[in-house]
Each structure stands twice: as structure tokens, then as C-alpha cells.
Amino acid sequence: MGSNLSVNYTEVIAMILFVTGFANLLLQKNLIKKIIGFNIMDSSIYLFLAVKGYITGRTVPIVVDNVTSVEAYINPIPAGLVLTGIVVSVSVSALMLSLTIRLYRRYQTLNLDEISTRLKREGM
Amino acid sequence: MSRRKTDEEYSKTRAYRFFKWLKGEKDYTPSETKMDMSLLIPIADASTTVERMQDKQIAKERAYDEHSNRLLKFFNRMYRIVAVMFCIIFGALLIYNVSYLPKVGAVDRPTNNEVPARYIEKGIEETGAVNIVTGMILDYRAFDTFGESNVLFVATITVLILLRINKDRSRLSPVLSEDDPGAGDSIYEPKDDLILQTVAKFLVPIIMVFGIYVILNGHLSPGGGFSGGAVIGAGLILYVNAFGFEKTEEFFTEKTYKWISFGALTTYCLCKAYSFFCGANHLDSHIPLGTPGAILSSGLILILNICVGMVVACTMYTFYVMFRKGDF
Numbered sequence: 001m002g003s004n005l006s007v008n009y010t011e012v013i014a015m016i017l018f019v020t021g022f023a024n025l026l027l028q029k030n031l032i033k034k035i036i037g038f039n040i041m042d043s044s045i046y047l048f049l050a051v052k053g054y055i056t057g058r059t060v061p062i063v064v065d066n067v068t069s070v071e072a073y074i075n076p077i078p079a080g081l082v083l084t085g086i087v088v089s090v091s092v093s094a095l096m097l098s099l100t101i102r103l104y105r106r107y108q109t110l111n112l113d114e115i116s117t118r119l120k121r122e123g124m
Numbered sequence: 125m126s127r128r129k130t131d132e133e134y135s136k137t138r139a140y141r142f143f144k145w146l147k148g149e150k151d152y153t154p155s156e157t158k159m160d161m162s163l164l165i166p167i168a169d170a171s172t173t174v175e176r177m178q179d180k181q182i183a184k185e186r187a188y189d190e191h192s193n194r195l196l197k198f199f200n201r202m203y204r205i206v207a208v209m210f211c212i213i214f215g216a217l218l219i220y221n222v223s224y225l226p227k228v229g230a231v232d233r234p235t236n237n238e239v240p241a242r243y244i245e246k247g248i249e250e251t252g253a254v255n256i257v258t259g260m261i262l263d264y265r266a267f268d269t270f271g272e273s274n275v276l277f278v279a280t281i282t283v284l285i286l287l288r289i290n291k292d293r294s295r296l297s298p299v300l301s302e303d304d305p306g307a308g309d310s311i312y313e314p315k316d317d318l319i320l321q322t323v324a325k326f327l328v329p330i331i332m333v334f335g336i337y338v339i340l341n342g343h344l345s346p347g348g349g350f351s352g353g354a355v356i357g358a359g360l361i362l363y364v365n366a367f368g369f370e371k372t373e374e375f376f377t378e379k380t381y382k383w384i385s386f387g388a389l390t391t392y393c394l395c396k397a398y399s400f401f402c403g404a405n406h407l408d409s410h411i412p413l414g415t416p417g418a419i420l421s422s423g424l425i426l427i428l429n430i431c432v433g434m435v436v437a438c439t440m441y442t443f444y445v446m447f448r449k450g451d452f
Contacts, residue, residue: 001220001223002220004222004223004224004227005222008223008225008227011225011228015215016215016219019211019212019214019218022214023207026207026210027207052233054229055233056229061243061244061257062255062256062346063256066416068247068248069244069245070241075235075240076240076243076257077240077243077260079257080260080265080268083261084268084272087272087350090279091276092279094280094283094443095279095282095283097447098282098286098447099286101286101447102286
């Protein structure tokens with residue numbers, strides 16, 4: 001183990017969240033719960049990126065009193081990347097949820113195992 | 125000197141076959157070649173066919189039933205165990221790697237390189253935006269943000285394709301919409317809830333004004349097109365919940381969505397195309413940057429923020445309406 005484990009506890013939390021979401025994806029049979037797991041994974045990535053940009057003792061990158069030195073502000077790039085991530089995640093979630101609604105209308109169930117079993121029984 | 129081939133000779137060449145294939149003719153017709161069409165296995169009589177089908181069905185049902193198929197049961201149990209084990213090992217590996225990453229909050233992390241330094245030092249004089257993040261995403265990386273807006277637009281179109289209920293068809297065959305459990309959600313919607321309406325009367329204007337404030341101050345304070353658009357979308361959703369779809373149909377229909385999205389995306393595209401064209405050819409774009417900190421400053425960023433805000437607000441509202449009712 002490296003020496004920075006206790007200092008990087010926010011990143012450790014992000015990794016735990018990521019694995020939790022991944023376990024949700026693998027273990028849950030309900031499609032809605034799978035999507036929730038996917039969103040937990042997304043959130044953990046945002047946390048990880050936000051932590052990446054943080055620098056102790058500096059403020060948010062909004063210029064006050066014309067101070068434009070690098071020593072005053074935190075890294076602004078991860079904020080922009082998180083914004084991109086959130087937009088894509090919203091779109092993907094909406095797409096997955098609408099596909100789930102269509103599946104529910106067809107099979108009257110959200111259980112993925114049941115859906116795939118019925119698909120196999122129907123010989124598709 | 126070219127030599128003309130005879131027809132018989134020509135019919136053997138590749139060119140002849142190719143042009144024949146191009147015309148869609150087939151090399152042979154089944155009646156000419158007299159294919160052997162008799163069955164190899166004689167068909168069993170009807171009763172045994174039915175029995176065979178039933179046997180097959182029973183076997184299939186047994187194959188997917190956990191109680192009779194012990195292999196499936198074993199597989200399901202093993203799957204859970206292996207999945208949990210995999211997740212634990214994966215998480216341990218990730219945490220082990222995190223312990224070797226540079227310290228959180230340290231200045232000498234490799235992410236704090238010359239790129240953010242340049243954005244912070246030159247951002248305010250090059251973009252005119254006090255908020256450096258907005259200056260970055262709507263000026264240096266504006267093309268990326270244009271892609272994001274388009275992703276939202278494409279997602280809305282896909283949701284429209286998947287969930288839109290065709291009004292004409294449901295009118296022709298009402299049985300179809302009754303079988304569709306998701307289609308009739310508007311039957312159960314709360315109507316004229318007094319508490320909700322009173323609260324919404326006060327809250328919706330405040331939410332709208334706040335959303336517009338966040339959009340217009342995107343280059344001065346935290347916020348911008350995406351967050352302000354989401355706030356306005358939330359206000360619209362609250363309005364729909366309180367007053368029903370009859371009221372919102374007066375000002376927001378499919379046509380409104382179409383024109384707002386089209387107009388906003390086209391404006392964004394044209395603005396950014398102009399500034400990219402000028403920048404790439406070292407021309408002066410003649411867009412005044414204004415005094416940093418004023419509301420009418422930072423060149424195109426204000427217009428782009430408004431465009432993005434409109435797209436996001438419409439997208440949020442359309443998602444909600446599609447999931448709830450399937451039509452505007």
C-alpha cells in the first residue's frame with residue numbers, strides 16, 4: 001500500500017462508490033435498479049474529477065479584484081469535464097429509461113432474467 | 125484491332141456474368157435444373173407433430189425453471205458469488221492504486237500543468253469572462269459544448285421516437301391504448317390540487333426568474349446555461365404538475381420545442397463558426413469584450429449561454445412530458 005491512502009480519502013470514497021454502482025449493475029435483476037447503479041458510477045467519476053482539480057487553500061476560479069495569478073485559484077479544467085459528463089449521463093439515463101419503458105410495455109415485467117427467458121422461449 | 129466474340133464465347137466470360145448479375149438475372153431457374161425437392165425425412169402425421177411440439181415446450185420450460193434445472197440454479201448461485209468476488213477484488217485494486225496517487229490538494233500534482241495556468245492568467249483578457257470555467261467551456265472549448273447541446277437534442281429525439289404515442293392510431297383502435305399500461309397515465313394525474321396550485325403560484329415565477337438570472341450571469345458567477353436551463357425546466361415541470369397539460373399546451377407544444385431547439389442550436393453554430401473563422405484566419409472578429417464584470421461583457425459568451433439554456437430547459441421539459449404522457 002502506498003503512503004497517501006489517508007490523505008486521498010475522497011478518492012477512496014469515489015472508488016468505493018464506483019464499485020458499489022458496478023455491483024448494482026451485476027447483481028440487480030430489476031432494470032431500473034441497474035440504471036440507478038449506472039448513475040452511482042457516474043457520480044463517483046464526477047467526485048473523482050472534482051477532487052483532481054482541488055488545491056488546498058485556493059478559491060473557486062472566479063476572478064475577484066483583478067487577481068489573475070495561478071496561485072489564487074484551483075484548477076478550472078475538471079469542472080468543465082464534469083459538466084460534459086453530467087450532460088452525457090442525463091442523456092444516456094433518459095435513453096435507458098425510455099427503452100426500459102418500452103420493454104415493460106412489451107413484457108409486463110422489469111426483471112431482466114424473466115425478459116431474457118421469455119425471449120429464449122419464444123425462440124428469438 | 126478488336127475481335128468480336130461470338131455469343132457462345134461471350135457467355136463464358138466474366139464480363140457477361142457480371143452484367144447479367146448487375147441486371148438482376150439469375151444463373152439458373154429452379155424448374156430448368158430440376159432440383160430434387162422431395163423431403164429426406166417423411167413428415168409424421170399430425171398427432172405426433174402436436175405431441176412433439178408439446179414435448180419441446182415442456183423441455184424448454186424445464187430448462188428455464190430453477191427447481192427442475194439444477195445446473196441453472198448452480199449457475200445463478202455461482203454468478204452471484206463470482207460477481208461479489210470480482211467487485212471486491214476490483215475495488216481493492218482501485219483503492220490500492222489510489223494510495224499511490226499524488227496527495228489531494230497538493231500544488232505539484234501533474235494535473236496542475238501549464239494548461240490551467242494559461243486559462244487563469246490569460247482567460248480574463250482573452251474571453252472577458254470573470255468566471256474562468258465559463259470562459260473555458262464557452263470560448264476555448266466551445267466546440268465541445270456545442271457537441272453537448274447536440275447530444276441533449278439527439279437524446280430528446282430518441283426519447284420522442286421511443287415513447288411518442290401516435291394519436292391517430294390510438295383513436296382508430298382504442299383497444300390498443302387500453303392494453304398499453306403506460307399510455308393511460310394521464311388518467312391518474314392529480315387534478316386541481318389546491319395546495320399544489322397555491323404553492324406553484326408563488327414558486328413558479330420565482331424559479332423562472334432565478335433560472336433566467338443564473339443563465340444571464342453565467343460569465344460572472346457560478347452557473348451558466350446548463351444549470352440555469354435545468355432550473356427553468358424544473359419550474360416548467362412544477363407548473364405542469366399544478367395546472368395540468370391544458371395550460372401548458374397554450375405556450376409549449378411540439379412546434380415550440382422544435383423551433384426553440386432549432387433556433388438555439390443554429391445561433392450557437394453560426395456564432396461559433398464566425399469566431400472560429402476569424403480566429404483561424406487571424407482576422408479581427410470585431411466583437412467587443414466589454415469591461416469584465418459587467419453584464420453585457422465577454423463577447424459571445426452571453427449569447428451562447430442563452431442558447432444552451434434554452435436547449436436544456438426544453439430538453440428537461442420534453443423528457444418529463446414524454447415519460448409522463450407520451451405526447452405534448
